Amino acid sequence: MLHLVCFALIALANAFANPGPCIGDCWTHDPGLYQRKSDGRYFRFATGGGVRLSSAPTITGPWKAVGDVLPGGSKIDHVGSDNLWAPDVHYQDNTKKYYMYYSVSELGKKNSVIGVASSDTMAPGSWTDHGSIGLDTANNPPYNTIDANWIRIDGTPYLNWGSFWQNLFQARMENPLKISGDAPRQIAFNGTLNHRIEAAFEFQHGNYYYLTFSSGIGGNYDVTLPAQGMEYSIRVCRSEGGKGNFVDKAGRSCLESGGTTLLASHGNVYAPGGQGIVQDKILGLVLYYHYADKNKGLAKSQYQFGWNRLNWVDGWPTV
Ligand SMILES: *[C@@H]1O[C@H](CO)[C@@H](O)[C@H](O)[C@H]1NC(C)=O
DSSP: OHHHHHHHHHHHHTOOOOOOOOOBOOBOSSOEEEEOTTTOOEEEEEESSSEEEEEESSTTOOBEEEEESSTTOOSOOSTTTTSOEEEEEEEETTTTEEEEEEEEEOTTSSOEEEEEEEESSOOTTOOEEEEEEEEESTTOOSSOOEEEEEEEETTEEEEEEEOSTTOEEEEEEEETTEEOSSOOEEEEOOOSTTOOEEEEEEEEETTEEEEEEEESBOSOTTTOOOOTTOBOEEEEEEESSSSSOOBOTTSOBTTTTOOEEEEOOBTTEEEEEEEEEEEETTTEEEEEEEEEETTTOSSGGGOEEEEEEOEEETTEEEO
């Protein structure tokens, strides 16, 4: 009986909202989303044989594919420099520029470099490549160097990155184009199975910094369907300082496999992940992600752009 009650509570807690509407070009994979300061126009960056760019007047669309960010690839001399991944975009007031971090990597290998490009407008054709930020796996560090995520903490810029291996790390940025020499800190680790967490995205709200990540198996689910519950889901941890000591809602350390589920498969929504948070001028904090729509198909080429406004309960975000 107690088990039944527990099940009912879990079912209730997992009643996720469906994604908000999307009109037009709604394909995406590992999206990065940013609203332009000047006119509020949205730009959506995605991984798909390079960094693909789409644009829309509002988050609901109509979305239009507008081109590639660095169509010629990166100037970094490394395998994968013609196939950039995992875009992360932010704006800096001091330089009045947008910066996009990207990964150059050999799929599934710890053989990677993080690079950066900048632009005044985010529009295609406006991006200048600056190459490596000085973060790579050449000396066989404990981490992989993909999935960059920039964040300002107490006025100081930091970068989160990682994925698989020893999972998520953080270090201070010297400037937007260069990582500092400070020793990287591990900020999240799932000790079980293959350490399947990736795609850090951190943001601030109220008195806390929130660290979101994708947990589980991502990929072409039309080729291999993971056991139920092992597919991608979006997790969240929080910390007061933003630089470590992240815990989940149950108080479990996120260095010890903690991480509260923010969004998981439900209804036709399968394996949401590759998430980020954007501050919409009207809606406030919005979670965005990719997911497979069971009605449309499970391949990466069929992934859909999802978004939900965040609600807050006892200092924790919910969807
Ligand atoms: C950690 O990994 C295990 C095994 O893959 C998984 O069941 C669990 O949900 C993961 N937890 C987090 C917070 O990623």
